[in-house]
Amino acid sequence: MQPQRGSTNRTRSGKAATGGSASAGAFELQRSTPAKCSGRRPRRPELTSRGACDLTNAHSLRSTVRTADNLAYMRGLPDASIDLIYIDPPFNTGRQQVQGVAADRFDDYWPGGVRSYLAFLEPRLCELHRLLKPTGTLYVHLDWHAVHYVKVVLDGLFGDTNFLNEIIWDYRTGGVNTRWFARKHDTILSYARQRGQHTFHVLRDGVFRTEGLNYDEQGRPYKTTKRGRLYFHPDGPALTDVWSIPFLSTVSRERSGYPGQKPMALLERIIRASSNPGELVADFFCGSGTTLVAAKRLGRRYLGCDSSARATAITRRRLATTNPAPG
């Protein structure tokens, strides 16, 4: 978990996380083909008379927020039913994440270290893989504590050819470290369910840093070359895999008070890039519901789940005051 400004982190005295069966597979680096997930047989989506998935009749796939362990919840959902999944699970920091006056907290401590953390996460990643449509994309938000281990697991589940990006979220909060470089980024891994079929929209932001840029009468940027004008895209450069988005400050109006809350700008970027209006976006570690609020603002349907009743109460409150953004 990235450091929370204005929050306290306390080491817990050791409660194991629930759900998940240990699997040695997490450490099998030699896997090159997608791994098979064990466990309950997945449910099939409801079919219409024409054989297509009828998601509007599948009650569980209407916009919903659930308080539940996400493994049990996901196992009740049909195969290939979700367009975009983002998860921001605990990062295995070895601490309890507490915000402000300590009313809101969640456990981020696995007594068995990274192996037991992976044993918790791996069956959930299997479910996420099963739930994605062939056009779907998964984003997994982590930090230096476990991202490298989780990438190995995801390469095994999705097949390394379906890996899309290792996005660096650079948030540059205050604070210096005198023993090593200050850790000021999180990592978001993205995987297509089937690369080539997946939804992806190029997003543009910022300004070109090219020297000698001019602007024509219509304000379009260009550079003069020996062969004439070389025009640049009027909406700015295409986004790369390094994203500088400010961290939510303690005084941010967006702040809900829930620990680990991510900025709306981060989620809006992911949702715009990897889904279309009307599609289904899910977050099974939804916390304060940032993903679902961003999805609603952008005219997508949403599924959210968190084991904490406080988290889902905050999510519902935020959703109740969210309207789809105009345009």
Ligand SMILES: C[S@@+](CC[C@H](N)C(=O)[O-])C[C@H]1O[C@@H](n2cnc3c(N)ncnc32)[C@H](O)[C@@H]1O
């Ligand atoms: C980092 S927070 C998510 C924050 C969220 N992205 C936001 O913007 O508010 C991680 C969440 O995972 C939840 N969680 C942990 N284990 C879970 C489980 N087995 N099932 C469902 N939720 C779980 C925690 O309660 C916590 O709210």
